[in-house]
Amino acid sequence: MNDPTTIRRLYGRRSGHKLRQGQAALLEELLPAISVPDSGPLDSKGLFGSDRPLHFEIGFGSGEHLAYRADLLPDHAFIGAEPFLNGVVGALTHVRDKHLTNVRLHMGDALTVLERLPDHSLSFVYLLHPDPWPKARHAKRRMLNHGPLDLIAAKLKPGGEFRLGTDDPTYCRWSMMVMNQRTDFEWLAESAKDFLTRPGGWPETRYEAKARRKGHEVWYFRYRRA
Numbered sequence: 190m191n192d193p194t195t196i197r198r199l200y201g202r203r204s205g206h207k208l209r210q211g212q213a214a215l216l217e218e219l220l221p222a223i224s225v226p227d228s229g230p231l232d233s234k235g236l237f238g239s240d241r242p243l244h245f246e247i248g249f250g251s252g253e254h255l256a257y258r259a260d261l262l263p264d265h266a267f268i269g270a271e272p273f274l275n276g277v278v279g280a281l282t283h284v285r286d287k288h289l290t291n292v293r294l295h296m297g298d299a300l301t302v303l304e305r306l307p308d309h310s311l312s313f314v315y316l317l318h319p320d321p322w323p324k325a326r327h328a329k330r331r332m333l334n335h336g337p338l339d340l341i342a343a344k345l346k347p348g349g350e351f352r353l354g355t356d357d358p359t360y361c362r363w364s365m366m367v368m369n370q371r372t373d374f375e376w377l378a379e380s381a382k383d384f385l386t387r388p389g390g391w392p393e394t395r396y397e398a399k400a401r402r403k404g405h406e407v408w409y410f411r412y413r414r415a
Contacts, residue, residue: 215281216274223284225268225295231305236293237266242312244268245344247299247319247332250396252280254317257392259289265312267292270299303340311344314351318396321357333364335371342373345414350377352391353410356400361408374412384409 225231233243242265249255249269259267269292271277277296284292295302322330333353341351351374355361368374378384387393387409397407 212278212282215278215285219281219285220277220294220296223293225270225293225302229305230307231268231302232307232310233266236268237291241266241291243306243310244313244315245299245303245306245311246270246315246317248272248316249276249280250318250394251276252283253394254315254392255280255292256283256287256289258315258390259292260287261390263291265291268295268302269293270295270297270302272297300337300340303344306344308343309346312346312349314341314345314349316352317354317394318356318400319360321355321360323357323359328363331360331363333360333367335367338367338371338374342371342414347414349414351412351414353412354391354397354407355410356397356405356407358406364410368410368412373415375415377411377413384411 225236234240242262244258244262244265244267246255246258246267246269249271252269252271255267255269259265269280271280271294274296277294280292280294283289284294316332319332320330322328328334345351353364355364368376385406385408387407388411391409400407
């Protein structure tokens with residue numbers, strides 16, 4: 190399913206508020222130590238020194254979910270990609286405070302990192318609360334399109350899991366439509382309750398809590414790679 194609308198550029202701001210001195214120091218000192226290399230093939234052994242289950246989070250926000258999962262599963266390995274500077278600083282803060290040694294970060298486009306991983310190398314891929322691009326003319330900018338999904342499918346192991354979370358009704362409907370067109374993912378839901386209830390090991394982030402305070406419903410999708 191080669192899709193010409195695959196996202197190949199980033200939209201929006203790359204940074205927000207000005208960094209404090211301590212945050213700037215994290216960028217200068219910790220980020221280089223745990224950054225994904227800029228070029229070349231990637232694998233778990235090269236990044237972490239051993240073969241272990243590998244997780245990948247696309248757009249990790251401030252890193253709460255990434256850090257929670259990495260702390261929960263210390264024998265697993267985690268790669269997170271986020272284009273926005275302040276989000277990367279947030280993740281670095283979690284890595285420092287939780288003393289996480291099983292996390293690598295990329296400040297930039299997730300797809301360029303995914304492309305460099307071996308096929309069938311990932312146990313989990315996470316896409317939580319992506320930008321919904323609610324206008325129909327911007328649908329091609331949504332991460333959940335067949336182009337990115339082809340890549341995610343190629344990199345997931347058979348039986349690996351793709352998790353998607355959203356509080357946007359348009360994105361929810363779009364996601365179900367797109368995923369229902371796929372034959373390479375099995376939706377792990379038997380009833381509406383299954384995607385209205387947060388699964389175990391899936392923490393509530395500040396973004397999700399804020400969405401609920403606004404009265405938004407949140408949907409949790411889990412798909413198994415066939």
